[in-house]
Amino acid sequence: MTDCLFCRMVAGEIPADVVHETERTLAFRDINPQAPTHVLVIPKDHHATAGLLVGADPGLLAEVVAAAHAVAVQEGLATAEAPEPGYRLVFNSGPQAGQTVHHVHGHVLGGRDLGWPPG
Numbered sequence: 691m692t693d694c695l696f697c698r699m700v701a702g703e704i705p706a707d708v709v710h711e712t713e714r715t716l717a718f719r720d721i722n723p724q725a726p727t728h729v730l731v732i733p734k735d736h737h738a739t740a741g742l743l744v745g746a747d748p749g750l751l752a753e754v755v756a757a758a759h760a761v762a763v764q765e766g767l768a769t770a771e772a773p774e775p776g777y778r779l780v781f782n783s784g785p786q787a788g789q790t791v792h793h794v795h796g797h798v799l800g801g802r803d804l805g806w807p808p809g
Contacts (some may be wrong), residue, residue: 696793700734710764714750715757717798726801727765727777731758738792739783755779758796767800778804 692698699706699718706718709729720728733750737743744751758779762768767777777800782789 694736694793695791696732696795697736700732710757710761712753712757714753717757717761720797724797725799725804727767727799729758729761729765729798731761731796731798732793737794739789740781740794740796741783743794754794754796758798761798762800765798765800767798776800778808780808 695704698704700716706716708716708718710717710731714734715731716734717729717731720730731754733743733747733754735747735750737746737750740751743754759768762777763770765777767775777798780797780799781794782797783794
């Protein structure tokens with residue numbers, strides 16, 4: 691999709707501060723971080739929401755979650771064996787949830803205490 695911000699990042703048309711990449715996923719720092727660590731993890735293929743992605747390719751959604759965990763480990767928010775000190779993984783789906791870029795993306799948030807409820 692030529693008008694999708696994240697598709698353009700995948701294509702290399704728009705720069706991103708990439709922290710992790712696999713054959714089918716890309717992870718980069720959020721330009722407006724809400725925590726000391728705030729990384730977005732996306733599938734390289736365009737899917738508007740997590741629900742649409744799981745319907746089209748559940749394995750790719752699993753890869754996005756696995757990439758998010760790899761980012762958390764890389765950023766010191768977890769280890770391969772334990773969720774210490776911890777991180778939050780958020781998928782906003784649709785306008786009422788606050789999704790502003792309509793390419794599914796998970797937010798990896800951490801590096802501070804994250805309150806509940808979130809919003």
